[in-house]
Amino acid sequence: EPEVTQTPSHQVTQMGQEVILRCVPISNHLYFYWYRQILGQKVEFLVSFYNNEISEKSEIFDDQFSVERPDGSNFTLKIRSTKLEDSAMYFCASTTRPSPHYGYTFGSGTRLTVV
Amino acid sequence: KQEVTQIPAALSVPEGENLVLNCSFTDSAIYNLQWFRQDPGKGLTSLLLIQSSQREQTSGRLNASLDKSSGRSTLYIAASQPGDSATYLCAATTSGTYKYIFGTGTRLKVLA
Numbered sequence: 001e002p003e004v005t006q007t008p009s010h011q012v013t014q015m016g017q018e019v020i021l022r023c024v025p026i027s028n029h030l031y032f033y034w035y036r037q038i039l040g041q042k043v044e045f046l047v048s049f050y051n052n053e054i055s056e057k058s059e060i061f062d063d064q065f066s067v068e069r070p071d072g073s074n075f076t077l078k079i080r081s082t083k084l085e086d087s088a089m090y091f092c093a094s095t096t097r098p099s100p101h102y103g104y105t106f107g108s109g110t111r112l113t114v115v
Numbered sequence: 116k117q118e119v120t121q122i123p124a125a126l127s128v129p130e131g132e133n134l135v136l137n138c139s140f141t142d143s144a145i146y147n148l149q150w151f152r153q154d155p156g157k158g159l160t161s162l163l164l165i166q167s168s169q170r171e172q173t174s175g176r177l178n179a180s181l182d183k184s185s186g187r188s189t190l191y192i193a194a195s196q197p198g199d200s201a202t203y204l205c206a207a208t209t210s211g212t213y214k215y216i217f218g219t220g221t222r223l224k225v226l227a
Contacts, residue, residue: 033214035215042219043204043206056213089156091159099146100146100147103161106151106159109158
């Protein structure tokens with residue numbers, strides 16, 4: 001079964017540092033997403049990405065965040081200057097295309113700890 | 116704006132029981148609804164996808180139903196086992212926006 005792969009599984013960073021979270025979506029998928037889950041809270045939408053541009057973003061996704069598909073396989077989330085409140089599990093997801101017929105496939109997540 | 120809620124928040128049952136988890140959504144113009152399983156500290160494993168035109172989906176001991184008119188989906192787990200212990204999340208996506216809105220989850224514990 002095809003998988004969405006995320007690296008690293010756990011990252012610890014100091015407040016104010018930049019971090020890049022990496023994802024390899026399923027190869028024939030065209031739509032990519034980042035979600036986050038603060039410990040004990042709901043899974044929240046951050047951003048969707050299609051055709052090399054952001055198609056939708058939440059109010060959480062401010063100027064400190066950016067996404068990029070630097071090559072044909074990777075999809076990255078960059079946090080420019082991390083804050084303590086950025087500590088969360090970050091999930092990447094992909095789908096063939098938005099359709100009632102297709103659900104999302106999620107990666108296993110990157111746990112980001114900001115100290 | 117789509118909102119998704121799940122009840123109960125937590126559930127503890129003896130092994131072998133049949134159980135029902137509930138998911139409610141406010142916007143009936145959903146595209147589809149997906150049920151996920153999340154083990155502690157882990158990722159989201161897709162269990163079932165129900166398309167907006169469908170009433171139910173089945174996979175093994177799991178059956179999910181969808182009633183758009185009442186804004187509800189239920190996940191039925193037959194003959195529960197200790198290995199079913201996990202948090203179960205439902206998520207709905209609405210026509211016109213392609214993001215999933217997640218519920219808060221039901222934390223299930225099946226006692227041996």
